[in-house]
Amino acid sequence: MTVTATPVDQPEQLPERTLGARAVRLRRLVPAVVAALSGLLLYVSFPPRTLWWLALPAFAGFAWVLRGRRWKAALGLGYLFGLGFLLPLLVWTGVEVGPGPWLALVAIEAVFVALAGAGVAAVSRLPGWPVWAAAVWIAGEALRARVPFNGFPWGKIAFGQADGVFLPLAAVGGTPVMGFAVVLCGFGLYEAGRLAVEGRRTRTVRKAAAATALLSVAVPVVGALAARALISDKAENGTATVAVIQGNVPRAGLEFSAQRRAVLDHHARETMKLAADIKAGKAAQPDFVLWPENSSDIDPFTNADAAQVIDRAAKAVGVPISVGGVVERDGKLLNEQILWDPAKGPTQTYDKRQIQPFGEYLPLRSLVGAINKDWTSMVRQDFSRGSKPGVFDFGDTKVGLVTCYEAAFDWAVRSEVTDGAQLISVPSNNATFDRSEMTYQQLAMSRVRAVEHSRTVTVPVTSGVSAIIMPDGRITQKTGMFVPAHLVQKVPLRSSETPATELGVLPEIALLLVAAGGIGWAIGAGVRGRRAGDAGQ
Numbered sequence: 001m002t003v004t005a006t007p008v009d010q011p012e013q014l015p016e017r018t019l020g021a022r023a024v025r026l027r028r029l030v031p032a033v034v035a036a037l038s039g040l041l042l043y044v045s046f047p048p049r050t051l052w053w054l055a056l057p058a059f060a061g062f063a064w065v066l067r068g069r070r071w072k073a074a075l076g077l078g079y080l081f082g083l084g085f086l087l088p089l090l091v092w093t094g095v096e097v098g099p100g101p102w103l104a105l106v107a108i109e110a111v112f113v114a115l116a117g118a119g120v121a122a123v124s125r126l127p128g129w130p131v132w133a134a135a136v137w138i139a140g141e142a143l144r145a146r147v148p149f150n151g152f153p154w155g156k157i158a159f160g161q162a163d164g165v166f167l168p169l170a171a172v173g174g175t176p177v178m179g180f181a182v183v184l185c186g187f188g189l190y191e192a193g194r195l196a197v198e199g200r201r202t203r204t205v206r207k208a209a210a211a212t213a214l215l216s217v218a219v220p221v222v223g224a225l226a227a228r229a230l231i232s233d234k235a236e237n238g239t240a241t242v243a244v245i246q247g248n249v250p251r252a253g254l255e256f257s258a259q260r261r262a263v264l265d266h267h268a269r270e271t272m273k274l275a276a277d278i279k280a281g282k283a284a285q286p287d288f289v290l291w292p293e294n295s296s297d298i299d300p301f302t303n304a305d306a307a308q309v310i311d312r313a314a315k316a317v318g319v320p321i322s323v324g325g326v327v328e329r330d331g332k333l334l335n336e337q338i339l340w341d342p343a344k345g346p347t348q349t350y351d352k353r354q355i356q357p358f359g360e361y362l363p364l365r366s367l368v369g370a371i372n373k374d375w376t377s378m379v380r381q382d383f384s385r386g387s388k389p390g391v392f393d394f395g396d397t398k399v400g401l402v403t404c405y406e407a408a409f410d411w412a413v414r415s416e417v418t419d420g421a422q423l424i425s426v427p428s429n430n431a432t433f434d435r436s437e438m439t440y441q442q443l444a445m446s447r448v449r450a451v452e453h454s455r456t457v458t459v460p461v462t463s464g465v466s467a468i469i470m471p472d473g474r475i476t477q478k479t480g481m482f483v484p485a486h487l488v489q490k491v492p493l494r495s496s497e498t499p500a501t502e503l504g505v506l507p508e509i510a511l512l513l514v515a516a517g518g519i520g521w522a523i524g525a526g527v528r529g530r531r532a533g534d535a536g537q
Contacts, residue, residue: 031065035077038062039084039113045160046089048440052164055157059186060193063133066117067124067194078117082110089155092436100372101358109144109152116140123518126525127208130187130216132518137183138176139515142508145409149357153408154441157182162447166220167473168227170452173507174410174500178448180511181220188216230499231451233470235492237422240397243286243317244458244487245270246466246479247295249431260297263462264306266484267295268313274486275316283488288394289317292460293324293335293404294429300338300346301327307345314342320394322401324427332384335360337401337427339392350390352403354412355383359405389419397422397493400455404428407445410505417453417501422493424449424457431463435481439465447473452500456491 038061045054065077086106094102119136123129137157145153157179161167166185169178191213199205247267250259271291277283298306300323314321320341327336327349335352357363361382369376390401400416400423407413407426416424426446430439443465450457450469457469464481468489479485500507 031073031077032080034061035065035080036084038065039081039086040088042081042085042160043088046155046437046441047160047162047444048437050163052161052166055160055182056186056189059183060190062117063120063124063130063187063190064194066121067129067190069121069124071118071121074118074121075114078120079110079114081117082106082113085113086110086155089437089441092433092438095434095436096432097378105152108148109155112140112144115143119515119519122522126518126522128212129518130184130191130213132514132521133187134180134184134216135511135514135518138180138508138511141179142176142512149363150354151409152357153410156408158448159408159441159445162444162473166224167448167451168231169220169224170448171230171454171498171500172223172227173503174414174452175448176410176508176511177500181224184216185220188213188220192217230454231472232454232494233456233472233474233492235494237493237495238396239490240288240394240423240493241284241286241488241490242423242456242458242468243274243283243289244460244466244468245274245289245291245295246461246464246483246485246487247291248482248484249463261306263294264296264298264309267291267462268309270484270486271313271321272316273484274488275318277486278317283486284490286317286319286488287397288319288399289314289321290399290425290427290458290460291321291323292429292462292466293337293427294326294462295324295427296338297326299327300325300340301329310340311342311345314340318342320347322392322399322425322427324403324429333381334386335383335403336386337390337392337403339394348392350388350392350401350403351386352383352406353386353388354406354409355385356405389415391416391419391421400424402426402449404430404442407442407449410508413449413453414501414504417455417497420495421455422495423491424453424455426457426459427461428459429462439481443467443475443478447475452498454494454496454498454501456493458491 038058041054042058045051062081066074086109090106093105116137120133123132123136126132141156145151156175158175161182166178166181169181195210195213245267247270250262278285296306300307300310310323320339323338323340325336325338327334337350338346339348341347355361362368362379365376392399398420400421402413402416402424446457446459447469450471451473454471456471459467464479467475467478468487469475471494477487477489
């Protein structure tokens, strides 16, 4: 019997040219993948995680994909880095309204990261390029903090560094200097590694470039360690015992506004509990009490029942209360903090100045309504902006008010300190964002602000996390989320100003000038190079 072997199909042999083309296409994808993953790594460095140091390899990877690129490629790679960073960072913006607004916000904000990427690529061939490139990144942050719609600084590099070694630099030059140091260190790490690989290959050392790379890493770290001398939690103007109230809300989400009376009652009830604890000797008698933003969305100036609830709470605890209200006055809707004295009633007010676009007012209302009518119904009436800093006088203690979203803006915090605040309060309402990372990101901002201006910062939040933060950035007490609670603590009062407070916007302007100088130099060098090439033909 003869067995005939059946031929086995051989795999199709691809021409070498086809394989080579595929390999080239795959290699071209590598920078795009690395850019997106580096952005994702930067996100992971942000709170609630304490992995602040991951920002350094994130920027090292960003430098690897950008160095020497043409501006169009750098623009695209920068956009991918921005998407990798901002998509997960800002996912909380779509918790209650769906993915549309979240994706739109990220798509717009990533444009600023893309522009910074193009700038970094432009200066990446200059001597000492990490310095120029880090300044370009801060220029991108400065632009993003101002436009469109008065800016959106969420995601500034400094806000991810509250647990890191660079935190003391906030007292030197605020968030711009702190962020510059982090980015410079990351770019310096990449440059040091690149030069090391180059040196092994060529067996030569470019001493000037190597020194610049090492200094780009060492100077920010040494500067941060030296800046610790600026940090102190010692009392300069005595102390004050402060109470922070977290009343909680019946339900999380956008239905918060429909629960206005219940939310007011919750905060009054928790204040009554505090009064009972004081009477029983379980809590110290505070000098004043701080309620969150939106703790009384019923206008106490026009609704007698709301005024009575607040008045009873103030009388029960025996000290003034700062109440977060929604007030309509002279045809304007205001997000207002009200100082409510147990004997005199309301005595001072502060109207929120930096109001949130698409949350407290609706830009482009007709266009937004044409896209989705439900979105316009969420902001039926626009809030108006306040015009003056808010510093409440609680006896001899001056407390600066920075309402929620304002904590992200350098000027909004500094103005309270320069107006005499010895302590800062950041009343907030995060109930609409459920249990997302938003509240932890905002809490980290308050920690940076504490160090930046050397002030105790209190953070009363409707649903948590509420906290008390020392001038050195330490959280000494905090609550959980979606639980009623109160915090009472004696805190230091301070009146001295840090270099960051005194200098204000000047460090940012200086870095903008550095960025502009670097880009101008790079453009000029490119023009001269093209002219020389044309002349040689």
